[in-house]
Amino acid sequence: MKPFLSFIILFLTLNTFAQEQFVVYFNSDKFELTKTENKKLEEWTKFHTKDKIVAINGYTDEDGSSGYNDTLAKKRVNHVFEIIKGKVPFREDFKSRSYGENFNQSKNKAENRKVTIYYIKEKDLARENEILGIKEEVEIIVDSTFVLDEVISDDAPLDERIAKTREGKTLILKDINFYHNTFGVMNESRPILYDLAFIMQNNPKLVIQVQGHVCCNADVTDSRSIMLSRERAKAIKLFLVSRGVSAARVSFQGFGSSMPLYPIPEQNEEERVANRRVEILIVKK
Structure with a gap:
């Protein structure tokens, strides 16, 4: 919601807070700047290209009728605006105001013929x-689509776990093990991979990202750990593709040891196994 503010409020606050002003002056009965003042204005624009203009005010001395002075002040504002337009940013709700002679006049008439x-x-x-x-104003939006994540047992069948996992959430692919320091999947892990392939084949809209994690390395920037976790995730993708799953439906990423479930160094083998895991991000269902 864009804030609405009246002109009076704007300028009361400009005077209340630390305001920034720049003033150029005009000859009597003229709305175009002299060469000297024009140069001064152009020099000012060069050093304020990243500032923001919030308002321009135009003024005249008291000579002439009020109507004439209002018009003259407006022309002065327009003249200045055309010079600086496109050179210094303007606030979206930028205001210009032509006061004419209707302001607190200085005794020195030359000081009244100005644009600020x-x-x-x-x-x-x-x-x-x-x-x-x-x-x-802060608009509070209540998302009526928000739902609590359903608690899913790790021991539930994989198809049930995937069905209950919302888009944007991850689940751990249990019982996936690799040979030490390689991305070769151990034979006992094959059944869970066949289950995943079957689920992907029977749910053609399902899109996932395979995410690899390793354990035991406190250096989260270690390139070998990151590469190993990535290659393990890639190996699972290649298996799914070999079973007829479109490569476009499976991406992969390796996180190394940057996202452990247990602090590193782990206290026991159970914690190491938990950190050394493969997760699936449900991208689309």
Whole structure:
């Protein structure tokens, strides 16, 4: 929701907080800048290309009728705007205001024939709304589709576990073991792989990512551990593809020892086995 603010509020707050201003002056009865003032404005734009303009105000002295002075002040604002347009960013709800002679006039008439640019410096843009005194409304959205994850037993059949696992969630592929320091799957792990292949074949919309993890290495940046976990995940993908599952439905990734279930170094073999695992991310069902 974009904040709505009246012009009066904007400029009250600009005066209340630490404001930034830049002023250029005009000759009497003129709305175009002199060469000197024009150069001053162009120099200012060069050093403020990453700041943000929030408002431009135009003023005149008291000579002439109020209607004439209002028009003259507006022309001065437009003239300045055309010079800096595209060179310095403007706030989305940027305001311009032509005061004419209707402001607190200086006794020195030359000081009244001016345009003032209000802006926020780049370093303060993170506090932009605070500086402008804008209190943003926070919209609370209740997601009616949110559901608690169902508790699934690790001992449940694989097809049931996959059926109950929501998209974006992972499950551990139990009883997958590899020969020491290789990506060769041990023979006793073959049944679970055949189960997974069967499930993939019978659920053509199912898309997964195989994720490999290793144990026992506290150095999470170790390239050998990462590569080993990746190759193990890849080996499972290749098995599924060999059983007729489309390669586009199976991706793989290795995390090394960066996501242990138990702190490293593990306290026993049970913890090492738990960390040395393969998980499946349900990408799409």
